[in-house]
Ligand SMILES: Nc1ncnc2c1ncn2[C@@H]1O[C@H](COP(=O)(O)OP(=O)(O)OP(=O)(O)O)[C@@H](O)[C@H]1O
């Protein structure tokens with residue numbers, strides 16, 4: 498086992514990193530707004546809308562992500578041929594829908610933590626509901642939710658390992674392949690370090706964001 | 713000129729009646745002190761005026777336009793237009809904690825009235841100097857004392873150029889040594905002929921600054937009069953009892 502072999506293996510694993518980063522970026526960008534939308538719908542005055550949204554959030558959180566991915570990738574085509582997705586699309590869809598439910602819960606807690614007086618102050622100053630939400634409520638909600646958002650983001654990076662279950666090769670897949678090729682388990686250690694590096698970077702970024710948005 | 717007219721206002725929470733047949737008028741330049749025991753409905757009455765609570769019956773006219781007429785409300789847009797004539801200062805300040813003093817003042821004006829940032833900032837400086845807070849323009853609310861927060865809250869309300877200012881116990885959340893600075897600002901506003909309705913436990917403010925005093929108990933305006941009359945010769949037994957109890961403390 499020489500430095501050259503380690504480099505080759507690391508580069509091989511980096512192919513998997515691309516998928517991880519793509520999933521991470523797209524899923525985070527999609528699931529946070531979607532989650533917030535669900536939070537708002539869960540407070541809607543129309544009761545059936547609330548029930549549906551709450552049931553959705555409940556079911557998603559009560560079942561494994563892997564089964565949800567199976568459902569989208571293998572199950573939906575059975576229901577209707579038009580619902581056949583590529584593995585990557587299915588993954589992006591599945592992760593986004595799943596994480597949206599978690600973010601909806603996080604944002605719900607964040608909203609509850611914003612003092613009623615803040616809505617009232619915004620209202621008596623003449624802000625309408627949309628303005629009050631964007632200028633007054635969201636920033637405060639986000640601040641409260643930030644530690645949980647950090648948590649979810651780190652979990653997301655680790656959860657990307659599940660895409661292998663619907664045939665998308667990612668870091669651990671490449672590590673496994675390298676292990677059987679070389680007959681040595683050190684590729685797993687490299688995978689370990691790659692995940693650690695990505696999440697350390699993420700943690701650092703969120704720490705910075707938390708400091709920056711402190712008041 | 714009559715700015716506010718309240719007729720037969722009724723308000724309850726669930727089955728509990730909190731306000732019954734409230735009637736009064738507010739004229740330009742009036743400084744109305746609303747006093748009375750805890751639970752009398754003073755805050756609720758003020759919150760109905762600015763549409764933070766919905767009434768069950770009665771009418772509120774602001775500059776002759778109905779915020780609610782015989783218990784029936786117009787559209788949300790026209791209600792907002794009417795409540796825009798009023799500003800409100802809360803007991804807990806309710807400054808926006810994520811925004812600096814400057815942004816607390818300019819954001820609502822820029823958002824609601826689409827005023828340019830430079831115009832808003834010029835006005836913000838004027839309003840802050842009115843309340844003696846121009847030096848703290850870049851401070852965050854959490855870095856201010858209670859008295860400073862309340863003065864900023866007053867400046868923020870003034871930014872929207874209201875015709876009437878409502879205060880709900882503006883000094884009740886403050887340490888005793890900080891109430892003076894807020895009362896001084898309110899006194900200054902009164903001498904600038906700003907129309908105000910002030911719910912307060914500060915009897916000296918009611919006596920010395922108010923042009924009229926409303927005494928509320930059990931959801932009614934039990935007695936109403938000039939401060940010198942109401943304080944020196946209260947007619948109603950409830951008023952007498954209340955004044956006796958607050959003067960003892
Ligand atoms: N949101 C609410 N839900 C139910 N009851 C309420 C609500 N707000 C106020 N009340 C009740 O209405 C009554 C009047 O309350 P209000 O706050 O207007 O009194 P107040 O005169 O302002 O008293 P204080 O001097 O303590 O501030 C009280 O009995 C109170 O418990």
Ligand SMILES: [Mg+2]
Pocket residue numbers: 754755756880881
């Ligand atoms: Mg009160």
